[in-house]
Amino acid sequence: MIEGLQALGAGLLGLIVGVVATAMFRASERSRTRSGAASPPELDEHVAAVLAVLPSATVVLRRDRSILRAGASAHAFGLVRGDTLANREVLELVDAVLRDGETRDADLEVPRGPFGGGTLMLHLRVAPLGITQVLLLADDRTEARRVEAIRRDFVVNVSHELKTPVGALSLLAETVAEAADEPETVRRFAGRMQTEAARLSALVREIIELSRLQVPDPLGSARPVDVDRVVGEAVDRARMPAAAKDIVIEVGPASGATVWGDHDLLVTAIRNLLDNAVAYSEAGTRVAVGTTFRVEAGTVEVVVVDRGIGIPAAEQPRLFERFYRVDPARSRETGGTGLGLSIVKHVAADHGGEVTVWSQPGKGSTFTLRLPVIRAPLPAAPPTSEGASR
Numbered sequence: 001m002i003e004g005l006q007a008l009g010a011g012l013l014g015l016i017v018g019v020v021a022t023a024m025f026r027a028s029e030r031s032r033t034r035s036g037a038a039s040p041p042e043l044d045e046h047v048a049a050v051l052a053v054l055p056s057a058t059v060v061l062r063r064d065r066s067i068l069r070a071g072a073s074a075h076a077f078g079l080v081r082g083d084t085l086a087n088r089e090v091l092e093l094v095d096a097v098l099r100d101g102e103t104r105d106a107d108l109e110v111p112r113g114p115f116g117g118g119t120l121m122l123h124l125r126v127a128p129l130g131i132t133q134v135l136l137l138a139d140d141r142t143e144a145r146r147v148e149a150i151r152r153d154f155v156v157n158v159s160h161e162l163k164t165p166v167g168a169l170s171l172l173a174e175t176v177a178e179a180a181d182e183p184e185t186v187r188r189f190a191g192r193m194q195t196e197a198a199r200l201s202a203l204v205r206e207i208i209e210l211s212r213l214q215v216p217d218p219l220g221s222a223r224p225v226d227v228d229r230v231v232g233e234a235v236d237r238a239r240m241p242a243a244a245k246d247i248v249i250e251v252g253p254a255s256g257a258t259v260w261g262d263h264d265l266l267v268t269a270i271r272n273l274l275d276n277a278v279a280y281s282e283a284g285t286r287v288a289v290g291t292t293f294r295v296e297a298g299t300v301e302v303v304v305v306d307r308g309i310g311i312p313a314a315e316q317p318r319l320f321e322r323f324y325r326v327d328p329a330r331s332r333e334t335g336g337t338g339l340g341l342s343i344v345k346h347v348a349a350d351h352g353g354e355v356t357v358w359s360q361p362g363k364g365s366t367f368t369l370r371l372p373v374i375r376a377p378l379p380a381a382p383p384t385s386e387g388a389s390r
Helices: 002-035 045-052 072-076 088-100 142-178 183-212 227-244 263-279 313-318 328-334 340-350
Strands: 057-062 067-070 104-111 119-129 133-140 223-226 248-251 258-261 286-294 299-306 354-360 364-375
Touching (some): 057 072, 072 133, 088 104, 088 119, 088 133, 119 142, 142 183, 223 227, 223 263, 227 248, 227 263, 227 286, 227 299, 258 263, 263 286, 263 299, 263 340, 340 354, 340 364
Antiparallel strands (some): 057 067, 057 133, 104 119, 119 133, 223 258, 258 364, 286 299, 354 364
């Protein structure tokens, strides 16, 4: 699909270059006809108007490499500084086109600026404009390359994560088959097989959930959603694993707030926060979830608090990355997939909100999901005084 889009983009760029070149040639002919001189024409106003609306960064150069026109994006990309091209590889591309008049395409990684290590991935097309000028078009492919790298890493990580439970199931099944005459051994390894199967099922479910969030518009069927109902459903789903550890989930007062979004996705996000709190809390403790309407900000906050092991400050910036685990050994023990918090982050972003964390080792963690409201809770009716009732 990416290759098809790139081919389509290249075709459109070719069409644009052709149109501009034709306009430049006609402008050049008109200029020579009017002036009778052989001096190079300046940029025709109609051509300038075409270049001004192009999504690409544009630079028009004379044969002596001097810049006739450069768009704001060309300066922003660092292609142009002052009145010259700043990148040596781009200059070499322009020189090659000036020598033989052949249009050239290239993908280059260029510095964002004279300082620091930041770079941009640019797709360049350089084409002659008549016999006196050269057109340079540049498109920023940095984000596309970043997304491609993320997808590639995601596939590698998924393959690794799936291999672990699948391999364990295979070995356990082989062991069970060899111990068919030992009922106690069969029961013990059958229990481990169930654990690995549950882990595999959870991983597949969360991969499917995450892929659902990668579509262009995951909220295509969005509608008003009652936040209190979402919290209630998420708590109901989390009570069983909490009860297995003798953990009590306490729910605060209702907020009465309504948000615009997808009910099921919001339930999944809050359920993931609750599951995370339960997994990293000691048996016999409590987990609290509450909602608060922030009038001044026009937001509702869903807060999940635990008194678990806590998270070191150095680990917190990476908490919401896919497959990242603060303690891989404990994650394997609890059946964590490393995708739950990443899903929460995506759900929050798709609903125009955010998720943040506060945590200290040994003191527990607080996760806060903030969402913009579309309907504020109704104000409470003032209490009726005894005198007023008479």
